[in-house]
Amino acid sequence: MPRTSPLEEARRNFIPQLPEAFSRLAQSETPLKVGVVLSGGQAPGGHNVISGLFDALRSIHPQSELIGFVNGPKGILSNDFISLNEEAIAPYRNQGGFHIIGSGRDKIESEDHFSTALRVCSELDLDGLVIIGGDDSNTNAYFLSDYFAKHQAKTVVVGVPKTIDGDLQNKDIAISFGFDTATKIYSETIGNIAKDALSARKYYFFIKLMGRSASHVALECALQTQPNHTLIGEEIAEKEMHLEEVVNQLANLIEERAQHDKHYGLILIPEGIIEFIPDMKVLVSELNQLISEGKDLSHLSGEAQKTFSLLPKTIQEQLLLDRDPHGNVQVSKIETEKLFIEMVSKKLDPSIPFKAQGIFCGYEGRSAMPSFFDTHYCYALGHTAASLIAAKKNGYMATVQNLSKPIQEWTPHFSLIEAMLHTEIRKGKEKRVIKKALVECSREPFLNFAKKRKTWKLEDSYVQIGPMQFFGPEEIQETRPLSLR
Amino acid sequence: MPRTSPLEEARRNFIPQLPEAFSRLAQSETPLKVGVVLSGGQAPGGHNVISGLFDALRSIHPQSELIGFVNGPKGILSNDFISLNEEAIAPYRNQGGFHIIGSGRDKIESEDHFSTALRVCSELDLDGLVIIGGDDSNTNAYFLSDYFAKHQAKTVVVGVPKTIDGDLQNKDIAISFGFDTATKIYSETIGNIAKDALSARKYYFFIKLMGRSASHVALECALQTQPNHTLIGEEIAEKEMHLEEVVNQLANLIEERAQHDKHYGLILIPEGIIEFIPDMKVLVSELNQLISEGKDLSHLSGEAQKTFSLLPKTIQEQLLLDRDPHGNVQVSKIETEKLFIEMVSKKLDPSIPFKAQGIFCGYEGRSAMPSFFDTHYCYALGHTAASLIAAKKNGYMATVQNLSKPIQEWTPHFSLIEAMLHTEIRKGKEKRVIKKALVECSREPFLNFAKKRKTWKLEDSYVQIGPMQFFGPEEIQETRPLSLR
Numbered sequence: 009m010p011r012t013s014p015l016e017e018a019r020r021n022f023i024p025q026l027p028e029a030f031s032r033l034a035q036s037e038t039p040l041k042v043g044v045v046l047s048g049g050q051a052p053g054g055h056n057v058i059s060g061l062f063d064a065l066r067s068i069h070p071q072s073e074l075i076g077f078v079n080g081p082k083g084i085l086s087n088d089f090i091s092l093n094e095e096a097i098a099p100y101r102n103q104g105g106f107h108i109i110g111s112g113r114d115k116i117e118s119e120d121h122f123s124t125a126l127r128v129c130s131e132l133d134l135d136g137l138v139i140i141g142g143d144d145s146n147t148n149a150y151f152l153s154d155y156f157a158k159h160q161a162k163t164v165v166v167g168v169p170k171t172i173d174g175d176l177q178n179k180d181i182a183i184s185f186g187f188d189t190a191t192k193i194y195s196e197t198i199g200n201i202a203k204d205a206l207s208a209r210k211y212y213f214f215i216k217l218m219g220r221s222a223s224h225v226a227l228e229c230a231l232q233t234q235p236n237h238t239l240i241g242e243e244i245a246e247k248e249m250h251l252e253e254v255v256n257q258l259a260n261l262i263e264e265r266a267q268h269d270k271h272y273g274l275i276l277i278p279e280g281i282i283e284f285i286p287d288m289k290v291l292v293s294e295l296n297q298l299i300s301e302g303k304d305l306s307h308l309s310g311e312a313q314k315t316f317s318l319l320p321k322t323i324q325e326q327l328l329l330d331r332d333p334h335g336n337v338q339v340s341k342i343e344t345e346k347l348f349i350e351m352v353s354k355k356l357d358p359s360i361p362f363k364a365q366g367i368f369c370g371y372e373g374r375s376a377m378p379s380f381f382d383t384h385y386c387y388a389l390g391h392t393a394a395s396l397i398a399a400k401k402n403g404y405m406a407t408v409q410n411l412s413k414p415i416q417e418w419t420p421h422f423s424l425i426e427a428m429l430h431t432e433i434r435k436g437k438e439k440r441v442i443k444k445a446l447v448e449c450s451r452e453p454f455l456n457f458a459k460k461r462k463t464w465k466l467e468d469s470y471v472q473i474g475p476m477q478f479f480g481p482e483e484i485q486e487t488r489p490l491s492l493r
Numbered sequence: 494m495p496r497t498s499p500l501e502e503a504r505r506n507f508i509p510q511l512p513e514a515f516s517r518l519a520q521s522e523t524p525l526k527v528g529v530v531l532s533g534g535q536a537p538g539g540h541n542v543i544s545g546l547f548d549a550l551r552s553i554h555p556q557s558e559l560i561g562f563v564n565g566p567k568g569i570l571s572n573d574f575i576s577l578n579e580e581a582i583a584p585y586r587n588q589g590g591f592h593i594i595g596s597g598r599d600k601i602e603s604e605d606h607f608s609t610a611l612r613v614c615s616e617l618d619l620d621g622l623v624i625i626g627g628d629d630s631n632t633n634a635y636f637l638s639d640y641f642a643k644h645q646a647k648t649v650v651v652g653v654p655k656t657i658d659g660d661l662q663n664k665d666i667a668i669s670f671g672f673d674t675a676t677k678i679y680s681e682t683i684g685n686i687a688k689d690a691l692s693a694r695k696y697y698f699f700i701k702l703m704g705r706s707a708s709h710v711a712l713e714c715a716l717q718t719q720p721n722h723t724l725i726g727e728e729i730a731e732k733e734m735h736l737e738e739v740v741n742q743l744a745n746l747i748e749e750r751a752q753h754d755k756h757y758g759l760i761l762i763p764e765g766i767i768e769f770i771p772d773m774k775v776l777v778s779e780l781n782q783l784i785s786e787g788k789d790l791s792h793l794s795g796e797a798q799k800t801f802s803l804l805p806k807t808i809q810e811q812l813l814l815d816r817d818p819h820g821n822v823q824v825s826k827i828e829t830e831k832l833f834i835e836m837v838s839k840k841l842d843p844s845i846p847f848k849a850q851g852i853f854c855g856y857e858g859r860s861a862m863p864s865f866f867d868t869h870y871c872y873a874l875g876h877t878a879a880s881l882i883a884a885k886k887n888g889y890m891a892t893v894q895n896l897s898k899p900i901q902e903w904t905p906h907f908s909l910i911e912a913m914l915h916t917e918i919r920k921g922k923e924k925r926v927i928k929k930a931l932v933e934c935s936r937e938p939f940l941n942f943a944k945k946r947k948t949w950k951l952e953d954s955y956v957q958i959g960p961m962q963f964f965g966p967e968e969i970q971e972t973r974p975l976s977l978r
Contacts, residue, residue, distance in 0.1 A: 011719065013684075014969045015959040050692045079694070104957060105688030193685065196960070197857045199498075200678065203590030204860035207535045209564070213856070234496065367857075371698070371850065372682045375689035377959045472589060474500040474862045475681070480964025484499045 019102040019377060019478065024056070024387040029419045033064055033391065034398040039071035040135045042397055043089065046111035047081050047141030050374035051170045051186025053386035055100040055108055057140055060390020062097055068398050075132070080112020081145075084137075085121060087128045102383050104189075105375040117148050122155040129156075129163040136164050136397030138406075142171040142184070143442040146405060150425040150442075153403035164402035166393045167425055172374055174224030174491075177445035180423035182411045185389060188381040188489050190218070190373035191225055195232035195473050197369055198274065202233060202470035205272040211365050212262065212273050214345040218370040221280035223447045224491065230457055231490040234469040235274035237261050238461070240454070241284030242447040250287045251315060251351075258348060259355040261465060262362060268466060271361045277348065279370075282339050287315040292337045295327060299335050320350040379476050380485045384415055392420035412492045453491035504587040504862060504963065509541070509872040514904050518549055518876070519883040524556035525620045527882055528574065528648075531596035532566055532626030535859035536655045536671025538871035540585040540593055542625055545875020547582055553883050560617070565597020566630075569622075570606060572613045587868050589674075590860040602633050607640040614641075614648040621649050621882030623891075627656040627669070628927040631890060635910040635927075638888035649887035651878045652910055657859055659709030659976075662930035665908035667896045670874060673866040673974050675703070675858035676710055677961050680717035682854055683759065684957035687718060690757040691953055696850050697747065697758050699830040703855040706765035708932045709976065715942055716975040719954040720759035722746050723946070725939070726769030727932040735772045736800060736836075743833060744840040746950060747847060753951060756846045762833065764855075767824050772800040780812060781821050805835040864961050865970045869900055877905040897977045938976035 012020075042065060046054055058076065065072035074092040077083030090096065090109060100108045116125055129137055139149040146167040153165035169176045172190035174183060194217055201213050215235075219225030223241045230238040237258065244254060258275065265273055282288045291312045298307055308316060316324065323342060330338050345366035356362050378386060385408060392406035405428075407421040429440040447454055463469060477484050497505075527550055531539055543561065550557035559577040562568030575581065575594060585593045601610055614622055624634040631652040638650035654666045657675035662668060679702055686698050700720075704710030708726045715723040722743065729739060743760065750758055767773045776797045783792055793801060801809065808827060815823050830851035841847050863871060870893060877891035890913075892906040914925040932939055948954060962969050 011954065011956055013956050013958040014966070014972065015962065016957055018966065018969060019959070050689055103688075104685060106692035107688065110694060111692060197682075200589060200857040200859075200861045203588075203592060204535055204856045207591035207596060207860055209595060211856075365856065368852075371689045371696075371852070372685040374685075375692055376685045377957065469496065471496055471498050472501055472862065473498040474504075475960030475962070477500065477960070477962060477964060479962060479966075479969075481499070481503065484503060484964075487499065 015377070015478070016103065020099060022102050022383070024102075024384045025415070026384065026388050026391060027416050027418055030388055030391040031067065033068050033395050036069045036398050039069045039073060040065055040397060041073045041133055042136040042138060042394075043075050043077055043084070043129065043132065043134050044092070044109075044138040045077040045081060045084055045140065046106045046109060047139055047145035048111060048113055049171070050106045050111060051172045051184070052104050052189035052374070052376050052378040053185045053382035054106045054140060054170065055103050056378060056383055056386035057168055057185070057390045057393070058092065058108060059097050059101050060387035061138060061393050062092060062390070064391040064394030068394060076109035079110040080114055081116045082112055082114040083109070084116065084128055085124050102378065104377045115144065115148055116152055122152055125152060126156060126159055126161055130161060134163040136166055138166045138168060138393045140168040140170050142173070143176045143444055146176070146425055147429070147441045150403055150429065153425070157402055164397055164400055166396045166401070167405040168389050168393055169405060169407065172218070172225070173220045173222060174228070175220065175222040175444045175446070176442070178428055178443070180405070180407050180421065180428070183489060183492055185382055185386050186374070187224070187228070188385075189376050189379040189476070191228040191232065191489060192379050192473065192476050193373040193376045194225065194369040195229050196475055198229055198233040198235065198276070199470065199472035199474065201367065202235065202274055203472055205274055206468055206470060209270070209272050211363050212275065213365050213367055214275050214277060214349050215367045215369060216277045216279060216345040218373060219279050220340070221283050222444065223278040223280070226276050226278035227447055227453060227457055228489050228491045230276055230461070231453060232471065232473055233274075234460070234464045234471050235276050236265070236465055237273070238276040238457075239278060239281055240447055240449075241278050241281050243449050243454070244281070245284040245286065246449050248286050251285050251318060254285060255348065255351045255355055258352045262352065262356060263360060265466060266360045270468070274470065275348070277344055279340060281344055282342055287311060291315045292327070292339060296336050299331070318351070320347060323347045377476070380478065381488055385411065388418060388420065392422070395420060396422055412488055452493055500862070500963070501588065505584060507587050507868070509587075509869045510900070511869065511873050511876060512901050512903055515873055515876040516552065518553050518880050521554045521883050524554045524558060525550055525882060526558045526618055527621040527623060527879075528560050528562055528569070528614065528617065528619050529577070529594075529623040530562040530566060530569055530625065531591045531594060532624055532630035533596060533598055534656070535591045535596060536657045536669070537589050537674035537859070537861050537863040538670040538867035539591045539625060539655065540588050541863060541868055541871035542653055542670070542875045542878070543577065543593060544582050544586050545872035546623060546878050547577060547875070549876040549879030553879060561594035564595040565599055566601045567597055567599040568594070569601065569613055570609050587863065589862045600629065600633055601637055607637055610637060611641060611644055611646055615646060619648040621651055623651045623653060623878045625653040625655050627658070628661045628929055631661070631910055632914070632926045635888055635914065638910070642887055649882055649885055651881045651886070652890040653874050653878055654890060654892065657703070657710070658705045658707060659713070660705065660707040660929045660931070661927070663913055663928070665890070665892050665906065665913070668974060668977055670867055670871050671859070672709070672713070673870075674861050674864040674961070676713040676717065676974060677864050677958065678858040678861045679710065679854040680714050680958050681960055683714055683718040683720065683761070684955065684959065686852065687720065687759055687955035688957055690759060691955060694755070694757045695846075696848050697760065698850050698852055699760050699762060699834050700852045700854060701762045701764060701830040703858060704764050705825070706768050707929065708763040708765070711761050711763035712932055712938060712942055713974050713976045715761055715946070716938060717956065717958055718759070719945070719949045719956050720761050721750070721950055722758070723761040723942075724763060724766055725932055725934075726763050726766050728934050728939070729766070730769040730771065731934050733771050736770050736803060739770060740833065740836045740840055743837045747837065747841060748845060750951060751845045755953075759955065760833070762829055764825060766829055767827055772796060776800045777812070777822050777824060784816070784820050803836070805832060808832045862961070865963065866973055870896065873903060873905065877907070880905060881907055897973055937978055
């Protein structure tokens with residue numbers, strides 16, 4: 009038997025307390041049979057959605073049955089599942105990770121997939137299929153629900169909003185689950201590094217944060233930790249700041265701090281920054297085009313050639329060599345923290361001392377033990393998903409309202425996925441998808457950040473949130489994301 | 494006023510409870526005046542040594558005075574200090590970082606330094622000078638105390654054992670302060686990543702751990718988190734394993750796990766690994782020699798040339814280009830996690846899926862909020878240092894006995910630094926220094942690790958210790974390092 013830590017043990021025995029609205033669930037005369045699947049990257053709280061779903065199904069009817077499709081959506085297509093009974097679920101209660109059934113990045117999106125899924129769900133006689141995923145997985149959940157409806161399937165399809173990136177947000181979804189925990193884990197690290205910078209007074213830390221293209225994670229971490237500067241991709245795009253301007257801005261900050269005898273600091277960089285810098289975007293797009301046509305660099309436009317020439321050699325190599333299976337530049341793999349360190353160091357007046365460390369906050373945030381907020385939010389989402397199935401609601405997403413208020417005021421909510429769709433051009437074709445939510449520079453929480461950041465630049469207002477606490481005073485345990493509207 | 498987090502606030506108001514032995518301090522008829530300095534890299538708990546020292550001095554005589562020399566030992570030489578009264582100390586109680594007075598890496602080691610320090614301490618009329626530092630700083634503290642004694646100084650010099658690296662250990666020092674917190678921070682991250690590996694089942698994580706040359710940090714983190722493999726530098730040196738053997742061992746592990754359909758895993762790498770691999774050590778030493786003589790690579794010995802040719806191109810470049818101010822290879826800057834990833838990937842049978850991520854756990858461990866253990870240990874060290882000064886003990890290190898037992902059984906201890914010295918050849922000269930403690934492969938805790946690791950290789954016995962807790966059950970808050978003897 010593997011050793012477990014005392015905290016893992018304590019968390020297993022914890023029971024999240026939800027308001028009555030979540031337990032006042034429809035009763036069912038017959039047991040329900042439900043399948044659940046985890047789709048895409050890990051997010052803290054996935055196990056709580058599953059345990060919440062299980063507990064709610066059993067409360068609806070004691071003989072209700074839950075099965076978990078294994079290793080993501082392909083588990084549905086290959087009819088590969090395990091039974092999730094109390095014994096199977098117990099060790100995973102309130103734990104990080106998705107390993108109870110695993111996850112996967114395959115998609116159920118073609119007519120073939122839909123018909124296979126229908127056959128599997130019908131043969132299993134499922135009342136409901138719960139798809140826990142991000143914007144794309146929930147988009148696909150909608151199209152699957154539509155297919156099931158057209159074929160008079162018994163199974164209703166229900167979505168659950170998951171992603172640490174925070175880009176699945178709309179009027180029904182204040183925040184996806186996992187975002188709170190991941191940003192707390194990253195903010196713990198950033199806060200620790202801030203105190204280290206302040207103590208040694210000799211390093212600039214360029215900290216890249218996981219979170220895909222949108223800058224929600226960086227914005228939340230900035231509000232939590234108050235670093236000297238934070239790049240917000242959406243702002244850079246809106247202001248059409250070119251790479252050189254971004255670098256100049258950083259160099260100016262460093263020079264201004266140097267005048268106050270401060271040769272240290274903290275700079276946050278969102279993972280997706282490259283996609284927002286206009287000239288980098290042009291360069292990447294031209295490079296993808298050239299490679300697909302088998303042409304060499306001399307065919308780049310003048311502007312793209314100029315941008316390319318500004319880049320450090322290692323980054324040039326990454327752009328040319330690290331390609332995905334379709335031959336495209338792997339934007340997320342570019343070491344942007346190193347790119348900015350090297351470019352800033354060349355821009356600075358050589359009389360200014362500049363030592364820098366690049367840091368990446370990433371994988372450790374995806375499978376951490378869920379925070380108090382995510383523990384309860386996910387358990388509530390599981391209950392809401394069960395209600396949807398009991399009420400035979402097809403094509404809905406389980407959501408929770410009043411998330412910024414005390415848990416006693418939370419209410420379950422049924423949100424029609426179709427109402428979240430809009431039309432986008434993807435790969436040259438019109439497609440109805442759930443819109444990826446970006447940071448909006450004209451609204452909160454960005455405005456709050458924009459107001460405060462002037463002070464953070466020169467004064468060292470760093471905040472160390474410290475490690476997440478699962479015991480002790482409410483005001484320490486129960487904190488919410490600061491960017492929650 | 495900068496925002497502080499709720500946890501920072503709560504920790505400021507926490508008062509560590511020590512056994513009576515620490516409060517039964519000598520009274521003094523006259524107030525004591527004491528200087529304190531932080532030397533070298535940050536370690537969690539430094540602020541508690543200072544607050545413990547202050548509280549104890551005030552309890553010895555209410556008019557006692559504490560001053561802090563600023564930004565490390567050079568603060569002594571330049572007579573640069575601030576007064577540490579209750580108001581100055583209050584915001585730093587139980588907090589991470591060294592920023593109350595800053596730290597620095599300058600050394601007080603020459604006759605000139607000694608005489609300046611003597612003049613400064615005499616002019617300030619100090620009863621004691623407390624030097625909080627690692628093995629080198631405490632070695633220098635001894636020689637300073639000796640100089641002070643020979644010059645009939647009033648000031649006694651007292652050392653305090655600090656370093657996250659764990660290499661300041663002997664029969665008097667079970668563990669230096671900061672090691673517990675840093676390894677808990679790293680183990681939190683490793684545990685989170687372990688669950689992520691287990692969930693996605695597609696990445697090998699090569700995790701490099703700060704901790705200088707000795708492998709104590711890696712060993713402690715291995716005991717805490719139970720990864721699939723951990724390189725222990727001292728073992729590799731003892732077995733004279735060449736680079737290729739180390740790589741083969743890793744490749745075998747990955748191939749064996751692949752046979753069990755496991756294409757993921759965790760490998761821990763101590764920061765100082767290069768210095769223990771015999772052929773790498775030869776290569777680095779020859780490179781340093783060549784460069785100092787202005788010769789090119791063709792002058793490397795056959796063995797060194799072979800080793801060099803095995804290395805990935807990026808690492809070859811790092812060896813040739815990244816030099817310290819003396820022209821030496823910067824061993825600690827070599828990205829060993831990438832070195833092993835690249836070499837292993839070339840060694841593996843191409844039919845085996847292998848995706849890897851390199852991760853570095855470093856700066857975030859040095860200035861974290863001190864754990865329960867370090868909070869109390871450091872506060873106790875401060876009290877012991879005050880007793881030493883009241884008792885006019887010169888050239889002693891403050892230590893605490895029975896650290897593996899409940900706090901009620903801890904006792905203050907006066908340890909003669911001179912008794913810790915041995916003779917080493919440094920830069921071609923005999924020098925008396927405190928011996929850096931390495932991992933001993935014939936003793937605990939290594940033996941315990943060696944017994945268990947066979948199981949960890951193929952089974953996934955990962956433990957997620959989770960974030961440090963400052964409230965809640967004793968068995969969760971009060972854990973000690975597992976490698977504490």
